[in-house]
Amino acid sequence: EAGVAQSPRYKIIEKRQSVAFWCNPISGHATLYWYQQILGQGPKLLIQFQNNGVVDDSQLPKDRFSAERLKGVDSTLKIQPAKLEDSAVYLCASSLVASGVQNIQYFGAGTRLSVL
Amino acid sequence: GENVEQHPSTLSVQEGDSAVIKCTYSDSASNYFPWYKQELGKRPQLIIDIRSNVGEKKDQRIAVTLNKTAKHFSLHITETQPEDSAVYFCAATATDSWGKLQFGAGTQVVVTP
Numbered sequence: 001e002a003g004v005a006q007s008p009r010y011k012i013i014e015k016r017q018s019v020a021f022w023c024n025p026i027s028g029h030a031t032l033y034w035y036q037q038i039l040g041q042g043p044k045l046l047i048q049f050q051n052n053g054v055v056d057d058s059q060l061p062k063d064r065f066s067a068e069r070l071k072g073v074d075s076t077l078k079i080q081p082a083k084l085e086d087s088a089v090y091l092c093a094s095s096l097v098a099s100g101v102q103n104i105q106y107f108g109a110g111t112r113l114s115v116l
Numbered sequence: 117g118e119n120v121e122q123h124p125s126t127l128s129v130q131e132g133d134s135a136v137i138k139c140t141y142s143d144s145a146s147n148y149f150p151w152y153k154q155e156l157g158k159r160p161q162l163i164i165d166i167r168s169n170v171g172e173k174k175d176q177r178i179a180v181t182l183n184k185t186a187k188h189f190s191l192h193i194t195e196t197q198p199e200d201s202a203v204y205f206c207a208a209t210a211t212d213s214w215g216k217l218q219f220g221a222g223t224q225v226v227v228t229p
Contacts, residue, residue: 003159004159031215040221040222041222042120042122042205042207042219042222043160044219045216045217048216056216091159091160095215097215103148103209103215104150104162104165105150105162105215105217106162107159107160107161108159109158109159110159
């Protein structure tokens, strides 16, 4: 099956600029996750969608980060304005369901963001 | 919330030797424990997982053990090969919640020929 698709793969911006990332989950996967992975650390969940509704955004810096999943398929994550500490890899993942035995998460290749 | 600690942060082994990575978790409700392998610049890939109704699971050269009482689980790689070199992440979640994975900080495994 096709995997989770993300674009762009790399992005370099200056601080205070805006940036957007796109994710296309595996077909039929109801749950979509955005993670932030800072160099040398494990992925940290930013936001989780179940279809087109937000399930968990407790660790999303809402003053600058926003995300949407229109029509319950593709998703975009936006940062506006970016700060130096936002430099990280942004990973998108999807799973068939959120809970139970079919909640295995499959990851995309990520977008590496550098904020200068 | 859940907190996962992973040790060691780096692990160097000779080809053919075994590697063991250990993780501890804090939330007794956690019942699903996946392990991901991430090669440099690539996506994390699930290599093995274990649910709390079993104590051990094996898949060829890799195995995972779970001790629910002590709240720790471990990844064992036998007969290591250079292609096993990567960063390995453990994670934990309670599947009756919304499946939020809490990841460990990762272990850089280097297998030298």
